[in-house]
Amino acid sequence: METLLSLLHGFTVALEPSKLLFCLIGVFLGTAVGVLPGIGPALTVALLLPVTFKLDPAGSLIMFAGIYYGGMYGGSTTAILLNAPGESASLATALEGSKMAKAGRGGPALATSAIGSFVAGLIATIGLAFLAPWLVEVAVKFGPWDYFALMIVAFVTVSATFGDSPLRGLTSLFIGIALGLIGIDKLTGQARLTFGVPELLNGVEVTTLAVGLFAVGEAFYVASKRSHAPEEIIPIKGSLWMTKEDWKRSWAPWLRGTAFGFPIGALPAGGAEVPTFLSYSTEKRLCKYPDEFGKGAIEGVAGPEAANNASAAGTLVPLLTLGLPTSATAAIMLAGFQQYGLNPGPLLFAEKPDLVWGLIASLFIANVMLVILNLPLIGLWVRLLAIPQPWLYAGIVVFATMGTLAVNGSPVELAMLFIFGFIGYLMRRYDYPVAPMVVGLILGPMAEQQLRRALQISLGDPMILLENPISATLLGIAALALIAPFAMKGLNRFKASED
Amino acid sequence: MTNETRTQGADKPALIVGVLLLIVAALIGYDASQQTITSNYGVGPTAMPYVVAAGLTILGLAHFVVAFREGLPKPDAADGTALLWIAGGLIFLIACIGLGGGFVIAIAVVFACTARGMGRRALAVDAAIGFVLGLAIFLVFAKVLTLILPAGPLEQLFL
Numbered sequence: 001m002e003t004l005l006s007l008l009h010g011f012t013v014a015l016e017p018s019k020l021l022f023c024l025i026g027v028f029l030g031t032a033v034g035v036l037p038g039i040g041p042a043l044t045v046a047l048l049l050p051v052t053f054k055l056d057p058a059g060s061l062i063m064f065a066g067i068y069y070g071g072m073y074g075g076s077t078t079a080i081l082l083n084a085p086g087e088s089a090s091l092a093t094a095l096e097g098s099k100m101a102k103a104g105r106g107g108p109a110l111a112t113s114a115i116g117s118f119v120a121g122l123i124a125t126i127g128l129a130f131l132a133p134w135l136v137e138v139a140v141k142f143g144p145w146d147y148f149a150l151m152i153v154a155f156v157t158v159s160a161t162f163g164d165s166p167l168r169g170l171t172s173l174f175i176g177i178a179l180g181l182i183g184i185d186k187l188t189g190q191a192r193l194t195f196g197v198p199e200l201l202n203g204v205e206v207t208t209l210a211v212g213l214f215a216v217g218e219a220f221y222v223a224s225k226r227s228h229a230p231e232e233i234i235p236i237k238g239s240l241w242m243t244k245e246d247w248k249r250s251w252a253p254w255l256r257g258t259a260f261g262f263p264i265g266a267l268p269a270g271g272a273e274v275p276t277f278l279s280y281s282t283e284k285r286l287c288k289y290p291d292e293f294g295k296g297a298i299e300g301v302a303g304p305e306a307a308n309n310a311s312a313a314g315t316l317v318p319l320l321t322l323g324l325p326t327s328a329t330a331a332i333m334l335a336g337f338q339q340y341g342l343n344p345g346p347l348l349f350a351e352k353p354d355l356v357w358g359l360i361a362s363l364f365i366a367n368v369m370l371v372i373l374n375l376p377l378i379g380l381w382v383r384l385l386a387i388p389q390p391w392l393y394a395g396i397v398v399f400a401t402m403g404t405l406a407v408n409g410s411p412v413e414l415a416m417l418f419i420f421g422f423i424g425y426l427m428r429r430y431d432y433p434v435a436p437m438v439v440g441l442i443l444g445p446m447a448e449q450q451l452r453r454a455l456q457i458s459l460g461d462p463m464i465l466l467e468n469p470i471s472a473t474l475l476g477i478a479a480l481a482l483i484a485p486f487a488m489k490g491l492n493r494f495k496a497s498e499d
Numbered sequence: 500m501t502n503e504t505r506t507q508g509a510d511k512p513a514l515i516v517g518v519l520l521l522i523v524a525a526l527i528g529y530d531a532s533q534q535t536i537t538s539n540y541g542v543g544p545t546a547m548p549y550v551v552a553a554g555l556t557i558l559g560l561a562h563f564v565v566a567f568r569e570g571l572p573k574p575d576a577a578d579g580t581a582l583l584w585i586a587g588g589l590i591f592l593i594a595c596i597g598l599g600g601g602f603v604i605a606i607a608v609v610f611a612c613t614a615r616g617m618g619r620r621a622l623a624v625d626a627a628i629g630f631v632l633g634l635a636i637f638l639v640f641a642k643v644l645t646l647i648l649p650a651g652p653l654e655q656l657f658l
Contacts, residue, residue: 054644160578167565171520171558178527178551185544190536192544193527216589223581223616390617394610395632397585401592401609402636402648409649411597418589425582430512431572448547455542 007129010357014365019062022055023362026063027369030070035077035381036392037084038222041312041327042435043214044071047399049207049336050406057340058355062362064336068329069121069366072312073374076305077111077381081106084174089308092276096293096300103296107244107378112250112298113305114374115242119251120258120306121367124313128320129360132349139346144453147322149474151447154326156478159436166482168432176440179204186445187452199412206335206442208404210328212417215400217424219393220486224425233243242298250302253283257306265314267326275311279303313363320344320356323446327433331442365437510570517562524555581616588612601651606633 013019029051033044048067052060072089079090080097095114100109102494142150159169182193183203194200242250260275260282283299284290293300318324323345325331337344342352351355374381387395402416427434466472531548565571588609595605607654610629611622619625637654652658 051644054646069655167558167561168571170554171516171562174551174554174558175523180525181527181548181551185536188536188544190544191535191536192548193530195530218516219613219617220582220585223585223613223618224577224579225575250649388619390614390619391628393617394613394629397589397613398606398629398632400637401589401606402640403595405602405648406640406646409596411593414589414593414596418586418593421589422586429574429577430516443549452542452546460542 003130003133003439006133006353006357007361009353010359010361011364011379013058013180013354013358014062014361019059019358019362020365022059022063023066024369024373026066027070027366027373028066030067031074031077031370031374031377031381032070033067034071034074035384036074036387036396037078037082037385038392039071039216039396040075040089040214040329041068041071042210042332042438044068044074045329045332045336046207046210047215047396047403049332050341050403052336057342058358060340061336061359064333064361065362066366066369068312068333069117069309069363069370071329072309073114073117073370074381076117077110077378078385080109080113080301081382088273089276089311090304091273092280093278093301093308098290099294099296100298100301101296105296105298108246108298109296109301110378111242111375112302114251115255116254116302117309118367118371119254120261120308120310120311121370123255123258124262124265124310124366125360125363125367127266128317128363131266131317132321132356132360133228135317136346136349138157139321142322142470143469144450144457145279145471146453146474148447148450149465149471149478150322150324151443151450152437152478153474153481154324154443155436155447156481158326158439159433165431168430169436172427172432172434173436173440176209176437178440179209179437180441180444180448185448187433197412198450199214199408199410203445204416204441205404205407206332206414206438207407208413208417209420209441210332210335210438211400211403212420213424213427213437214328215396216417216421217428217434217445219397220421220425221428222393224391224429226260246298249298252286253279253299253303254306256282256286257303257308258310261310261312262314265311266317273407275307276304279307281371314429316363320348320359321346323348325439325442328438331432331438334442363396510565511566512561512571515564516571517559517566520555520559520562524552525557527555567650581618584612584616586614595651596649599649599651601654602637602648603630603633603653604651605649606630606636 005196014023029048033039033047034041045064045067052063055063075090076093078084078100079094083094083098097109100106155173159166159173180203182200184191184201191201256281260279264275280300280303283303284293287293287297287299289297300377315327315330318326319330319333323334325334334344341383342348342355387414400417405414407413424434454464455462465475531545531552534545536544545553588611591612592605592609595601595608607626607629610632611626614625615622637648638657640648641658
């Protein structure tokens with residue numbers, strides 16, 4: 001009941017005309033950028049973060065929610081029409097979606113993906129609204145040691161689930177943590193790893209790292225192997241609308257996809273890859289027309305798309321209640337919160353209920369807007385796909401530099417962007433995952449603070465981490481997750497590649 | 500796949516990554532050893548750097564092991580000229596902003612160089628597109644978002 005009241009209050013915030021406008025702009029921009037090939041939601045959010053700089057916190061976070069959902073929807077469009085998934089979460093969608101598009105059923109594929117995302121987003125956001133307050137109550141009792149253990153779990157799962165090799169994942173993570181050391185230590189004021197450069201005292205901006213690795217790195221990478229043929233856009237033929245048969249075959253996969261996506265997304269294990277592929281294989285098994293799989297079965301689009309969207313709402317659970325980002329997108333969202341001096345966590349629910357519940361309510365609204373906006377505008381998005389690749393990447397690099405300059409207009413920041421871009425290129429070239437580095441940069445300093453706080457309370461006794469049941473259990477899980485990939489190579493099937 | 504690399508000896512990229520990781524670890528360790536502020540109880544600001552340095556050392560050594568086993572994935576040949584065009588554009592951008600040349604010119608050059616790196620052969624046209632794009636972005640930021648991007652002589656005309 002209390003949740004419903006809070007949620008209703010949230011709607012009164014989110015339904016203000018100005019907030020609705022922000023949400024609409026966010027959904028529109030998010031889709032427009034997300035639809036560009038090679039750009040996933042994480043990069044969409046990172047590139048558009050500076051645009052929200054001068055808005056008030058509530059407005060910009062609402063715009064953010066719209067960008068996030070819009071970016072995901074745009075990614076599915078690219079996956080279906082180009083067979084070029086911009087991020088790993090739409091890999092499963094691309095499998096059947098592009099086949100449907102080739103068979104002249106691109107319209108229904110996009111429709112089931114849009115409506116499936118809507119259904120999943122709606123259910124998952126309800127889940128978020130009811131799970132979050134409960135988790136907040138649990139989280140209030142968490143000590144610094146528990147937070148530290150939770151972050152270790154996130155570290156391990158993020159670096160082990162992204163990419164094929166735990167060694168390369170952990171290397172990426174540790175470089176990120178090392179970058180997080182740069183700057184003034186918050187507890188003592190000691191300058192670390194600044195080498196006398198004053199611009200480094202404030203540390204490395206998360207957005208600079210993310211945009212450098214994802215955007216500039218991708219531009220370098222694509223340019224370096226340019227010999228490949230241009231991607232072919234599959235034109236949409238026939239009706240946009242789903243037939244009665246399509247509806248009948250879609251609703252159950254939507255619900256099952258949501259059931260996979262939300263809980264897995266809410267775990268501090270990160271990523272929408274596992275639920276999307278689980279959903280894909282489940283639908284393949286349950287489908288009444290199994291021979292259609294591989295030729296364009298609508299279930300293979302409906303399920304994974306729902307799972308994708310549900311898990312996106314799921315990742316907001318640990319982000320909002322614990323301040324724990326479990327995906328690259330969530331890490332950048334956290335950077336967005338921090339830009340306003342807001343720290344997600346149990347306290348935020350108590351101190352800024354307007355903002356938190358307004359954000360949750362606007363997730364509902366963003367979902368509705370996406371359906372209304374995207375089906376009629378599909379022609380526009382398709383035209384965006386046709387931008388010639390040189391202009392597309394030139395534009396991406398321009399937007400990357402624009403974002404960096406808007407945050408911090410110093411040449412040092414630009415030099416970092418350039419260096420991170422080149423590192424991102426080399427990492428792509430040698431198959432190192434880049435997302436763990438972003439998560440390491442943002443979680444590293446937080447983990448350090450929690451650990452030091454815990455050790456201050458225990459007067460320096462590290463056993464405090466193992467004496468508390470919650471932190472001990474979490475550390476045990478982390479240890480298991482670290483060893484498991486080496487022990488069971490067979491799990492490779494669910495290993496994800498990332499944005 | 501292991502046989503093939505073993506006959507060629509160690510995998511060079513993996514060795515280089517290993518060495519780089521060790522250098523970074525040494526750098527972090529050295530920086531921590533030079534710090535002067537300590538904490539009275541609990542752990543001070545040097546603890547985490549040492550932990551990270553230790554982790555990086557282990558990962559660096561693990562790369563040496565990998566270098567003598569399967570090595571890193573073998574990438575395709577890279578188009579060096581394309582990389583140079585994009586890198587050149589970005590370096591010009593840094594210099595242009597650093598020396599006060601302003602946002603619009605920097606963006607025009609970056610746009611043209613990146614498009615060139617991606618295979619277009621119309622440097623002048625692309626520079627013009629980049630110029631218009633840069634000016635549009637500058638004006639939107641200045642007038643709508645009241646955020647002034649780095650301004651040079653050209654941008655002053657519009658402020």
